[in-house]
Amino acid sequence: MSKNKQKIRYKTQNVKHFFTGTKLTKYAGLSPIMNFINKLKIGEEFNELFPTEKNNAVKYSNGQIMLSLLLSSLSGVNRAVRIANFTADSLVQLLLNLRKHLNKDVIGERLKKFGQQGSVLFQEYTFKKVSQWITESGLTALTIDCDSTVKTVYGNQQGAAKGYNPDKKGAKSYHPLLAFVSELKIVVNNRFRTGSAYTSNGILSFIKQTSVILPATVTNVFFRADSGFFSGELFDYLEELKWEYLVKVKLKNLHSLLLAQQWEAVAPGIAVCEFDYQANHWKKKRKLKAIRTLTGYKEAEYFGETQQVELYEYACYCSSLPLSVEQIHEKYKERSTSENWIEQVKNQLLAGKTLTNNFHANDLLWQMGVFAYNLSVIMRYKVKKHWKEEHNTFRDWFIELPAKILTGGRQTKMKIYEHYYFREDWEKFEQSLLV
Numbered sequence: 001m002s003k004n005k006q007k008i009r010y011k012t013q014n015v016k017h018f019f020t021g022t023k024l025t026k027y028a029g030l031s032p033i034m035n036f037i038n039k040l041k042i043g044e045e046f047n048e049l050f051p052t053e054k055n056n057a058v059k060y061s062n063g064q065i066m067l068s069l070l071l072s073s074l075s076g077v078n079r080a081v082r083i084a085n086f087t088a089d090s091l092v093q094l095l096l097n098l099r100k101h102l103n104k105d106v107i108g109e110r111l112k113k114f115g116q117q118g119s120v121l122f123q124e125y126t127f128k129k130v131s132q133w134i135t136e137s138g139l140t141a142l143t144i145d146c147d148s149t150v151k152t153v154y155g156n157q158q159g160a161a162k163g164y165n166p167d168k169k170g171a172k173s174y175h176p177l178l179a180f181v182s183e184l185k186i187v188v189n190n191r192f193r194t195g196s197a198y199t200s201n202g203i204l205s206f207i208k209q210t211s212v213i214l215p216a217t218v219t220n221v222f223f224r225a226d227s228g229f230f231s232g233e234l235f236d237y238l239e240e241l242k243w244e245y246l247v248k249v250k251l252k253n254l255h256s257l258l259l260a261q262q263w264e265a266v267a268p269g270i271a272v273c274e275f276d277y278q279a280n281h282w283k284k285k286r287k288l289k290a291i292r293t294l295t296g297y298k299e300a301e302y303f304g305e306t307q308q309v310e311l312y313e314y315a316c317y318c319s320s321l322p323l324s325v326e327q328i329h330e331k332y333k334e335r336s337t338s339e340n341w342i343e344q345v346k347n348q349l350l351a352g353k354t355l356t357n358n359f360h361a362n363d364l365l366w367q368m369g370v371f372a373y374n375l376s377v378i379m380r381y382k383v384k385k386h387w388k389e390e391h392n393t394f395r396d397w398f399i400e401l402p403a404k405i406l407t408g409g410r411q412t413k414m415k416i417y418e419h420y421y422f423r424e425d426w427e428k429f430e431q432s433l434l435v
Helices: 030-039 042-049 062-074 080-086 090-096 104-137 203-213 232-241 254-259 325-333 336-348 359-380 391-399 423-434
Strands: 016-019 023-025 141-148 172-174 177-181 186-191 220-225 244-248 264-267 270-277 286-302 305-319 403-408 411-416
Touching: 023 090, 030 042, 030 062, 030 090, 030 359, 030 423, 042 062, 042 104, 062 080, 062 090, 062 104, 062 359, 080 104, 090 403, 104 186, 104 203, 104 359, 141 203, 141 336, 177 203, 177 336, 186 203, 186 359, 203 232, 232 244, 244 325, 254 305, 270 325, 286 325, 305 325, 336 359, 336 391, 359 391, 391 423
Parallel strands: 016 411, 141 220, 220 244
Antiparallel strands: 023 403, 141 177, 177 186, 244 305, 264 270, 270 286, 286 305, 403 411
């Protein structure tokens, strides 16, 4: 290998810090987080995953760029220009061993150069991490909550298309698919898709991939999803995997089908029913369970007389669980928390907020946001008090706190305001990252 063309290797920094000034930093909490990232060898693995061939024009390694994307996502920074400015922070430069801040054009160019192979390699890497974290949790039974989300885009990004978009009807979007391990709140699998993709497009291959990601220590899986995933083929495959499932029913004639059933009152204003159903393309019959809740009354004219007509809200489910209709209904309502996790992935870890005009680069940026979300959850998992918090709360009290960086005597230290309100919590959390 020639002298001017060699693989770049760099080491991220561990920064000692204390409470009791001189470069300022806005992101003092990144210091222990970077120590945790180094402990997991993520920086080294990024270097191995995306090796950089150095030449006279290359000033930054691919590993440095990937880590800058990870730290910026954790810090609530998106878009190439803002990420470039973020790397001008004195602590960020120290942690990433940067001589100067990144150029915004370099970020997009490198990601585009990685191409489809890069996005696939990175996703496979994150799958291994997720499998490892599930194994370390000791869980043998898991709940998989599956959902899709719409990410509206403004421009002509590659792969963006018009499709289901409840927020911006007619606007182009991407339509990613996600699966969460509810007990850990982490994303176990995700797929970046064009906006024209229907909710359940590719769900069978997605579930197959998810089953491979799960470690062998997991012996019991419960799958839960909304009506967009109501499919006989999916049920067949889940039964083949021996996974329990609960999916909300979606049928064109569902309302008339429910009106024809015999309802049993179980509480004032609440009635339930169960019945067998087999769609034309299904291999066998399955039992559907429905619940009807009285929501109010409306006036209606019948033969010249005004009468009070009851108004009902219906919910119908297909499930392999041996539970009553009321229990099934309560079990399904638990999945609403996964919608909060999706909101965190998109709007708090900013997955999909930084975009280029290249689909595979955008896929990789999305994957990085998802990985940052998982890392945030895993860091806080040992401290249940903070594990239950949203990432924005965690970022406000832990990451975004000002400090001064002191260098001298071959040591680098960080000075944080000694009367910081969350100082005790900050120190306890920092210690938890070292265990």
